[in-house]
Amino acid sequence: MSEQEQMQSEQAQYIEHTANWVKQVIMKYNLCPFARREVERASIRYVAVEEHKPKAVLQALLAECVLLDEQPEVETTLVILPRGFEGFYAYLDLVDMANDALFEQGFEGKYQLASFHPDYCFDGEPQDDAANYTNRSPYPTLHLIREASMEQALAGYDDPESIPERNIRFARRKGSDFFVKLLAQCTKP
Numbered sequence: 001m002s003e004q005e006q007m008q009s010e011q012a013q014y015i016e017h018t019a020n021w022v023k024q025v026i027m028k029y030n031l032c033p034f035a036r037r038e039v040e041r042a043s044i045r046y047v048a049v050e051e052h053k054p055k056a057v058l059q060a061l062l063a064e065c066v067l068l069d070e071q072p073e074v075e076t077t078l079v080i081l082p083r084g085f086e087g088f089y090a091y092l093d094l095v096d097m098a099n100d101a102l103f104e105q106g107f108e109g110k111y112q113l114a115s116f117h118p119d120y121c122f123d124g125e126p127q128d129d130a131a132n133y134t135n136r137s138p139y140p141t142l143h144l145i146r147e148a149s150m151e152q153a154l155a156g157y158d159d160p161e162s163i164p165e166r167n168i169r170f171a172r173r174k175g176s177d178f179f180v181k182l183l184a185q186c187t188k189p
Contacts, residue, residue: 011048014082017138018046020186022078025179031134031167034153043075052084054094058101064144065107077144085140088119098142112150114143118183131168133179138187 001009022044027035038044045067049060057079064077085091095115102108116137121127154160171179 007050010082011050014048014080014139015046017187018078018080018141019044021138021183024186025182029170031170033157033163034150038075041075043073045074045077046080047077048080048082050083052081054097057081057084057094058097061098061142061144062101062105062107065102065105065111068111068144068146075146075149079142079144081140081142086118088117088121091115091117091140094140095142110147112145112147114145116141116143128176130171130174130176130179133171133176133183134164134167136179136183138183 022035023039026032027039030036045064047060047064049057051057051060061079064079068074068077081091081094085094092115095113098113102111102113116135117140118136118138119127120135120137121132122129122135125131157163
């Protein structure tokens with residue numbers, strides 16, 4: 001297998017694992033009540049970015065914004081970062097840079113970021129709090145969301161402010177071990 005073929009095979013695995021996570025965790029347990037529709041419509045784009053330098057990742061992220069502009073049938077993009085951002089704090093720095101780049105390039109108000117990481121930890125919460133699993137994913141991931149679509153979805157949802165609190169209660173009720181097993185299942189062949 002050539003180096004190019006090996007890289008394509010690895011990228012396909014990262015995408016498969018992330019799509020499994022969306023279906024088997026996010027959608028199945030309704031952590032995002034809007035995910036099911038997009039999974040069923042096959043309107044989620046998954047992109048594995050092998051770059052590990054922030055500037056290159058930001059260029060890839062901005063390219064995805066342009067793609068979303070050009071392809072309205074693609075509702076959302078999950079940018080998967082399998083290398084270089086394993087450390088949660090380095091990843092948070094990248095998220096800040098990504099938000100700045102969206103603003104600087106005129107995408108603020110058009111796209112917003114949601115962030116997911118294998119070691120996600122909400123500010124001020126202990127690392128082992130099961131609530132952190134509401135934002136834990138197989139790989140560091142930047143999720144580009146169309147703001148207009150989000151506003152439309154939220155307008156048709158009773159009490160959207162309750163979603164995070166509901167998810168936290170659910171995660172704490174299930175416990176960390178439950179989510180550790182779920183995430184492990186997402187990456188099994």
